[in-house]
Amino acid sequence: MPQSSSGSIESTALGNMKDNGKGRAALGIILALLIGSAIIALVLSIVNWTSIAGPPGFKYGMVFDAGSSHTSLFVYTWPADKENDTGIVNQIDVCEAPGGGISSYANDPPAAGASLRSCLDKAIKLIPEKQQKETPILLGATAGMRLLRLQDMVAADKVLDEVSKTMKEYPLNFRGARILTGNEEGSLGWITVNYLLKSFVTCSFAGKWVHPSQGETYGAMDLGGASTQMTFSPKVAITNKSTEAVFKLYGYNYTVFTHSYLCYGKDQALKLLLAKLRETQKSSNIDHPCYPTGYTTNITLSSLYNSPCLNTTSGDLTAQITIKGTGDPTVCQNTIQEIFNFAACGTDCEFNVYPPPLTGDFYAFSAFYYIFDFLNLTNRESMSTVRRTIDNFCLQDWNRLKQRFPTEKEDRLSAYCAAGIYIITLLENKYKFNSETWSNIIFAKQAGNADIGWTLGYMLNLTNMIPSEAPLEYIGRSRSLWAASLFFIVLSLVAAIILALLYLCFQRE
């Protein structure tokens, strides 16, 4: 470097560098710092990458929901290295099996097995061939099969044998086909909702697993065709121990009230209602206040009394009854209230259970959602708006309804009034929601990346994906590694900028 340049360094803004020797020393230190930082950053990034990314790939699981009215197959996937995290499972497919629920095949059990094939054929194509053998597949049957078991235990077992046989034909990890208890169905729905919404644990800013600050969970309400479930974590002690379930999840204890009301799913409740009307009207021509004016249908007595939810009736079961809609929401609600009135049922009656005082928000899914979605009532409308909307719907005559909803199946369209009033009566009279707490109900089909229902909770439980103890804080560790890498990378950048400035200054001299 020419002599003249050393003189001019003194006159630069970096005047603390007295001479070339000092300047070079400073440059050397900065350069060393830069190289050191860059090496540390590189090492940390590599360590961090392997710690966060883990072994690449996804795992899969499948669950059949064998409901009273239909069977669906849910296919889930999740990152293989985050198995014990929360809310990381995605639903990648749901397949509707043809025909009715498996309990409807009581007289032809092999047909129950056959009804699963189209969904299995479709779902297996979604799983990489190498992973099929390790992919769990489960079937849970609900209230339809509970009722069939009450009526005919042998037939129920045969149906379960046949569905198991079909599932075992596929190169998957068969993990059983069984009837869930009502309490399991309710609790698993509650686990699904809270898992998807990450209310059990959450990852703090510092990367640690922590209990969410309020520690509150969402309640879960499931309306099926043959039973309905209510589950939540109350603020008071649960006196009726048969309605209590205790879980330890991610290191925290939860005590929930859970109850399944058998025969009070939408379809069975409407049967109870019809039988009640027949009893009071004592005629084979029944005026039905919950069906629209102008609607008429004929059914056989056997199709009404084929359920263990109803007392048997005397007389010719092949005889027909005619149902005529009168579209009267007030009378409809009063009659529904009568099927909630259980003088005849005795103290042991499962329907005499009432939930403890309500607390927190509730997710209402399955038929709660389907019915309210059709009626445009899933946007947290007030209780009075809901009532008014349903009443107005019930007052429309059948021809007008068919014109307004030409694509809706007639059996569904004719029953929305009855189902809407049933829902409002159940929530108000049984669960004790009022105009204030009504706003705590969220009518939804999905949360996070999956449908809300018991199936996801069932898979998580059976594959031990929800640990009872708090998970290792590996995310915490990887986050701090990541923070350290970031620090060194910033340091390197700053050093590089200073170095570049100095270099430019030396160059100019």
Ligand SMILES: Nc1ncnc2c1ncn2[C@@H]1O[C@H](COP(=O)(O)OP(=O)(O)O)[C@@H](O)[C@H]1O
């Ligand atoms: N798209 C829909 N619109 C209206 N109701 C529906 C729709 N899909 C399903 N449902 C109703 O939801 C209920 C589902 O019950 P299901 O799961 O089969 O019975 P359970 O849980 O009692 O064994 C049935 O009453 C069915 O008619």
Ligand SMILES: [Ca+2]
């Ligand atoms: Ca169901």
